[in-house]
Amino acid sequence: MSEMIQAENLTFRYTDFSHTTHLALDGVNLTIPYGQFAAILGRNGSGKSTFAKNCNAIALPSGGRVLVDGIDTMQPDRIWDIRRACSMVFQNPDNQIVATVVEEDVAFGLENMGVPPKEIRRRVNEALRMVGMYEYCMHAPHLLSGGQKQRIAIAGVLAMEPKCIVLDEPTAMLDPRGRADVMHVLHRLHEEKGITIVLITHHMDEAVQAQRVAVLEAGHLILDGTPREIFVQTAKLHSLGLTAPQSVQLLEALNARAQAGLETDALTVEECADRLEAWLKGGRA
Amino acid sequence: MNEIKREAPILEVRGLSHVYSAGTPFEQKALDDVSLSVRRGEFIAIIGHTGSGKSTLIQHLNGLLRPTAGQVLFHGKDIFSKSADLRGVRFRIGLLFQYPEYQLFEETVGQDIAFGPANMGLGNHEITRRVADALEAVGLPQSIAEKSPFELSGGQKRRVALAGVLAMQPEILVLDEPTAGLDPAGREEMFDLIRGLHDRRGTTVILVTHSMEDAARVASRLVVMRAGRIFLTGAPSEVFAQADALERSGLTVPQVTKILLELRRRGIPVDTGCYTVEQAVQKLLACRKEVRGC
Amino acid sequence: MLKDITLGQYFPGNTLMHRIDPRTKILLVMAIIVALFVCSSAPAYLVLAVYIFGLIAVSKLSLRMVLRGLKPLLVIIVFTGVLNLFLTPGDDILWRAGFVSITMAGVQKAALIVARLVLLIAGASLLTYTTSPIQLTDGLERLLSPLKKLHLPIHELAMMMSLALRFIPTLVEETDKIMSAQRARGADFDSGNLLHRAKALIPILVPLFVSAFRRADELATAMECRLYRGDTGRTRLRQLKFGRDDAVCAAAAVLFLGGAIVLQVLV
Numbered sequence: 001m002s003e004m005i006q007a008e009n010l011t012f013r014y015t016d017f018s019h020t021t022h023l024a025l026d027g028v029n030l031t032i033p034y035g036q037f038a039a040i041l042g043r044n045g046s047g048k049s050t051f052a053k054n055c056n057a058i059a060l061p062s063g064g065r066v067l068v069d070g071i072d073t074m075q076p077d078r079i080w081d082i083r084r085a086c087s088m089v090f091q092n093p094d095n096q097i098v099a100t101v102v103e104e105d106v107a108f109g110l111e112n113m114g115v116p117p118k119e120i121r122r123r124v125n126e127a128l129r130m131v132g133m134y135e136y137c138m139h140a141p142h143l144l145s146g147g148q149k150q151r152i153a154i155a156g157v158l159a160m161e162p163k164c165i166v167l168d169e170p171t172a173m174l175d176p177r178g179r180a181d182v183m184h185v186l187h188r189l190h191e192e193k194g195i196t197i198v199l200i201t202h203h204m205d206e207a208v209q210a211q212r213v214a215v216l217e218a219g220h221l222i223l224d225g226t227p228r229e230i231f232v233q234t235a236k237l238h239s240l241g242l243t244a245p246q247s248v249q250l251l252e253a254l255n256a257r258a259q260a261g262l263e264t265d266a267l268t269v270e271e272c273a274d275r276l277e278a279w280l281k282g283g284r285a
Numbered sequence: 286m287n288e289i290k291r292e293a294p295i296l297e298v299r300g301l302s303h304v305y306s307a308g309t310p311f312e313q314k315a316l317d318d319v320s321l322s323v324r325r326g327e328f329i330a331i332i333g334h335t336g337s338g339k340s341t342l343i344q345h346l347n348g349l350l351r352p353t354a355g356q357v358l359f360h361g362k363d364i365f366s367k368s369a370d371l372r373g374v375r376f377r378i379g380l381l382f383q384y385p386e387y388q389l390f391e392e393t394v395g396q397d398i399a400f401g402p403a404n405m406g407l408g409n410h411e412i413t414r415r416v417a418d419a420l421e422a423v424g425l426p427q428s429i430a431e432k433s434p435f436e437l438s439g440g441q442k443r444r445v446a447l448a449g450v451l452a453m454q455p456e457i458l459v460l461d462e463p464t465a466g467l468d469p470a471g472r473e474e475m476f477d478l479i480r481g482l483h484d485r486r487g488t489t490v491i492l493v494t495h496s497m498e499d500a501a502r503v504a505s506r507l508v509v510m511r512a513g514r515i516f517l518t519g520a521p522s523e524v525f526a527q528a529d530a531l532e533r534s535g536l537t538v539p540q541v542t543k544i545l546l547e548l549r550r551r552g553i554p555v556d557t558g559c560y561t562v563e564q565a566v567q568k569l570l571a572c573r574k575e576v577r578g579c
Numbered sequence: 580m581l582k583d584i585t586l587g588q589y590f591p592g593n594t595l596m597h598r599i600d601p602r603t604k605i606l607l608v609m610a611i612i613v614a615l616f617v618c619s620s621a622p623a624y625l626v627l628a629v630y631i632f633g634l635i636a637v638s639k640l641s642l643r644m645v646l647r648g649l650k651p652l653l654v655i656i657v658f659t660g661v662l663n664l665f666l667t668p669g670d671d672i673l674w675r676a677g678f679v680s681i682t683m684a685g686v687q688k689a690a691l692i693v694a695r696l697v698l699l700i701a702g703a704s705l706l707t708y709t710t711s712p713i714q715l716t717d718g719l720e721r722l723l724s725p726l727k728k729l730h731l732p733i734h735e736l737a738m739m740m741s742l743a744l745r746f747i748p749t750l751v752e753e754t755d756k757i758m759s760a761q762r763a764r765g766a767d768f769d770s771g772n773l774l775h776r777a778k779a780l781i782p783i784l785v786p787l788f789v790s791a792f793r794r795a796d797e798l799a800t801a802m803e804c805r806l807y808r809g810d811t812g813r814t815r816l817r818q819l820k821f822g823r824d825d826a827v828c829a830a831a832a833v834l835f836l837g838g839a840i841v842l843q844v845l846v
Contacts, residue, residue, distance in 0.1 A: 017436050043468045044439065048361045058800055080806060088804045096796045096801035100713055100745050107816035109805035114812040121816065143747040145335060156805060172466045175495045176537040202468040205540070241470030247541040249562045250569075257566055258573075269540065273547040276569065280553055280576050349759050372765060380763040388760040389783035404765030424596065435789070449764060 003195045005032040013065030018243035024050040026219035037190045037197045043241035047219040048200045052168045056086045086164040087157035093149035098151035103137040109160040109223050127159035149176020164196035208267050227276050228265045247272035294322035301355035315341040330485050330492045330500035333510035347378040379455030383462045385446030395430030401453040408455040419448035457489040498539040501560040526558035541565040587713050595710045596638035601718025603825040611702040614836040623843040630835035648704045656696045664689040712744040734810035
């Protein structure tokens with residue numbers, strides 16, 4: 001059984017302004033199975049966006065290889081199969097919306113695929129309902145909020161019925177409400193449609209919600225595991241320019257200050273409150 | 286009793302209202318009777334959602350937008366009165382927009398930073414001095430002045446844009462989402478920089494953000510806006526004492542505050558007016574003493 | 580400033596003129612233009628005027644709006660009118676002062692030119708006021724598609740047009756933002772002589788171009804990700820179909836435009 005995305009010893013080289021060559025990715029081995037909700041964390045310049053671009057053949061490996069849905073991205077004649085299997089959503093919602101009417105934009109990918117008009121209509125309506133934007137189908141995109149635009153962009157790729165959606169910092173330009181809406185939609189796609197989600201982000205609170213977290217630093221895969229395994233490593237995360245959830249920091253601080261002896265791997269408000277409640281009410285100091 | 290003599294506010298907003306596209310079907314009341322006064326040396330954070338009116342408000346502070354009603358007083362003088370020198374006011378109240386790196390246009394970083402001072406009509410010698418000074422203030426090496434702004438990294442470009450405003454040596458610095466799109470380390474650096482400007486140079490700072498957490502960490506006073514009005518205002522601890530009201534109005538409070546709120550909901554008498562891990566540790570230790578004492 | 584231009588703007592509605600196929604509308608307007616140039620007699624023009632203003636009434640467009648669309652072209656209309664009024668030679672002189680004279684032929688010619696221009700603009704605005712930009716590009720692309728056989732890039736041109744329409748509001752907003760930002764640094768766009776003002780635009784234009792290129796680059800990648808590869812194998816959400824409404828409009832057009840031309844030939 002092949003995997004959704006399989007990067008083997010992936011290396012990516014590029015040349016900048018002053019003709020210096022950089023290694024954006026340096027021998028990354030990362031496999032994402034079908035149906036997983038994975039988050040890729042890392043500071044700016046860690047190579048996480050480059051990894052995303054390698055997932056649907058916008059960027060091609062300088063070394064190693066990437067298999068998407070079992071297809072090597074170095075096969076130029078299979079590029080359309082790769083992009084149908086694995087779609088991509090970008091950071092700036094404005095720069096990925098092509099039409100002046102919401103439903104026309106969602107239809108764009110399907111039109112390119114040559115889907116019959118009746119089927120386009122059905123899929124456009126369904127995609128817009130999935131992202132909660134159906135009532136906006138006749139609106140002009142430039143009048144929508146950032147979060148709404150980003151949901152339109154997601155609907156646009158969703159309508160193409162991909163197996164996997166890679167999102168490159170989709171919430172970086174959004175306000176808290178827009179971010180929450182987009183995250184809600186991603187969970188819905190993952191749970192109801194079984195779509196593999198690869199979320200590139202530097203927001204720790206978004207990565208906490210994933211099933212798996214991979215951390216890139218300077219083109220290397222540094223950490224890889226469940227959120228619970230990753231986010232208890234507060235010192236390590238800090239050295240990578242990232243932060244751990246406050247719940248973990250709080251429990252750690254209590255342990256250090258009052259020898260509270262608490263398990264620190266609480267990622268949610270409820271988990272953390274459970275432990276604190278038990279500690280406050282009973283136990284010894 | 287001795288009455289405490291209070292210094293007159295440096296900037297005062299009185300009954301400010303702004304209506305966009307008045308008289309058309311797109312009419313929209315963005316600001317509704319907002320009053321606010323800012324003292325010299327204060328660090329204020331204005332918090333609110335997109336559409337809460339915060340961006341509209343700050344564009345009135347240096348006269349980029351004209352109010353539908355109300356006044357903006359700078360050193361007690363209405364900046365919109367006929368006798369006022371609006372352009373002069375803009376040099377004294379520096380405004381840094383969101384994603385300011387997209388406004389850079391000159392061939393070199395140095396020339397771009399010099400744009401403001403040159404518009405002020407300063408002499409070459411003074412301009413050179415200010416450019417060097419501004420670069421130092423934002424923590425960039427002097428050698429960068431000769432580079433093209435388009436060669437720099439995103440974070441560096443943003444610092445150059447900030448330097449461009451600082452070179453005018455404004456009395457008040459207004460910053461619209463200065464950390465938008467930066468990663469955690471980048472945000473930390475930017476906040477350190479702004480805090481440094483406030484602490485070391487005594488610049489009055491007005492920071493606009495949609496993060497309660499960031500606001501509470503750096504500002505001494507918070508102004509929470511909702512639907513064009515001021516919804517809550519006060520010191521961070523005062524504002525966070527009403528954390529449940531903030532949460533209900535859809536603003537995201539820091540996770541530690543949520544944790545303490547959750548404990549309170551479960552009937553544990555913990556003080557929820559806090560927003561940092563350190564404060565929460567103190568509150569929890571105090572609470573544990575109390576719970577075990579009973 | 581930019582908002583004041585009504586010519587070329589779309590006013591949504593659900594009238595007969597809004598519903599019919601954009602191709603019908605484009606052909607209709609072309610027929611109107613041809614008729615306006617073929618005809619020159621008063622009775623024929625009367626029929627054409629009744630027809631065009633009738634269509635405007637059917638579309639529920641306010642006459643004021645249509646006339647406002649004439650405003651930018653008022654100078655040209657008046658100028659051509661006056662030129663023809665005074666400079667047409669003829670025997671039937673009505674008024675003379677020095678070498679300038681008004682002849683009967685001049686009056687007729689001036690009236691014809693003014694009527695022609697006004698009706699032309701009214702007819703063209705009928706098309707743009709009742710057709711959304713996307714329908715318009717769609718209609719044009721379909722109508723011109725036979726030219727693809729001659730290897731003319733019709734699809735690409737239509738795509739460019741619709742992308743331009745999509746990004747105009749975005750770039751207008753961006754220009755506004757950049758202007759505010761440079762104003763905050765003391766830029767002055769409103770005073771000084773022409774050269775000074777032109778120079779003052781550099782701080783706006785450079786960031787605007789840089790941003791437009793960045794947007795174009797990102798947009799191209801996003802379009803590729805959504806499997807865009809030009810015209811090959813492409814289907815459309817909205818199928819253009821000729822229906823009853825189109826037949827009604829075509830019949831009316833034949834009646835009125837044909838009638839006007841017959842009048843022109845016979846009378």
